[in-house]
Amino acid sequence: MLKRQERTPAGETLLEVRGLRAGYGAGAVVRDLDLTVVSGEVVALVGPNGAGKTTTLLTLAGELSPLAGEISFFGDSRPQRLHQRASRGLGLVTEERSVFMRLTTMENLRVGRCDIDYALDLFPELKSKLRMTAGLLSGGEQQMLTLARALSRSPRLLFVDELSLGLAPLAVDRLLTAVRRAADDGLGVLLVEQHVDKVLKLADTAIVLRRGTVEMAAPAAELRERFHEIEASYLQGGGRSDHHDDESVEVSR
Numbered sequence: 237m238l239k240r241q242e243r244t245p246a247g248e249t250l251l252e253v254r255g256l257r258a259g260y261g262a263g264a265v266v267r268d269l270d271l272t273v274v275s276g277e278v279v280a281l282v283g284p285n286g287a288g289k290t291t292t293l294l295t296l297a298g299e300l301s302p303l304a305g306e307i308s309f310f311g312d313s314r315p316q317r318l319h320q321r322a323s324r325g326l327g328l329v330t331e332e333r334s335v336f337m338r339l340t341t342m343e344n345l346r347v348g349r350c351d352i353d354y355a356l357d358l359f360p361e362l363k364s365k366l367r368m369t370a371g372l373l374s375g376g377e378q379q380m381l382t383l384a385r386a387l388s389r390s391p392r393l394l395f396v397d398e399l400s401l402g403l404a405p406l407a408v409d410r411l412l413t414a415v416r417r418a419a420d421d422g423l424g425v426l427l428v429e430q431h432v433d434k435v436l437k438l439a440d441t442a443i444v445l446r447r448g449t450v451e452m453a454a455p456a457a458e459l460r461e462r463f464h465e466i467e468a469s470y471l472q473g474g475g476r477s478d479h480h481d482d483e484s485v486e487v488s489r
């Protein structure tokens with residue numbers, strides 16, 4: 237069962253962001269972004285390709301320096317790099333599968349001192365694959381292992397960027413269910429996901445980003461009712477106005 241998350245009181249503010257400007261060099265890709273993540277909550281960040289979701293996540297994680305704005309991490313507003321935030325309880329799962337392909341599933345779980353019982357409790361389907369080389373697992377199983385490794389290090393706050401890229405719908409459901417379960421156990425989650433219909437069913441709050449600014453921010457249940465507006469936002473394109481928009485819309489229900 238979850239350990240450290242259980243010690244985080246539900247509703248504790250883990251991340252507070254005000255007036256974030258983020259980008260590369262002098263150019264702002266993301267402007268005026270506010271968001272809050274509390275323990276036990278999944279906040280979904282959605283929007284068309286090029287809207288600035290990954291830029292936001294990398295900036296909040298400490299991989300990119302913010303251009304302006306305030307980022308308060310576990311109540312601390314001092315600038316910090318990723319390794320500092322990680323040591324204080326941030327987990328980061330990017331779209332690249334972070335498994336060691338030549339190691340077995342079990343060896344992958346052992347590396348980084350994961351809580352193996354918790355990992356297998358989250359993903360019992362990995363139990364029969366423990367001796368298999370991770371490179372031979374299916375794409376969905378590799379992402380289960382990625383997520384299991386991240387969650388079993390007991391983060392207090394988890395950033396997830398497009399975990400489900402290229403996976404079949406059932407595998408996506410399986411991964412998102414595990415994210416929801418971890419949040420129910422006390423984790424705070426900021427989730428970037430292309431499958432908007434799926435994510436609005438499991439998130440507490442959703443933020444729709446378009447062209448680097450927040451177009452909608454509301455309880456996910458409310459945005460489910462406004463799904464057609466989100467679809468329209470995707471169809472209008474998300475990239476910066478000086479970029480050619482080449483959208484892949486994955487919002488069908």
Ligand SMILES: Nc1ncnc2c1ncn2[C@@H]1O[C@H](COP(=O)(O)OP(=O)(O)OP(=O)(O)O)[C@@H](O)[C@H]1O
Pocket residue numbers: 260265283284285286287288289290291292475476479
């Ligand atoms: N290293 C970089 N240098 C300069 N511009 C970049 C860099 N990485 C991304 N961008 C630009 O920043 C903008 C936002 O990109 P970002 O990857 O944050 O969008 P996204 O919403 O995550 O898109 P996607 O859903 O396609 O992953 C895009 O216009 C992109 O071209």
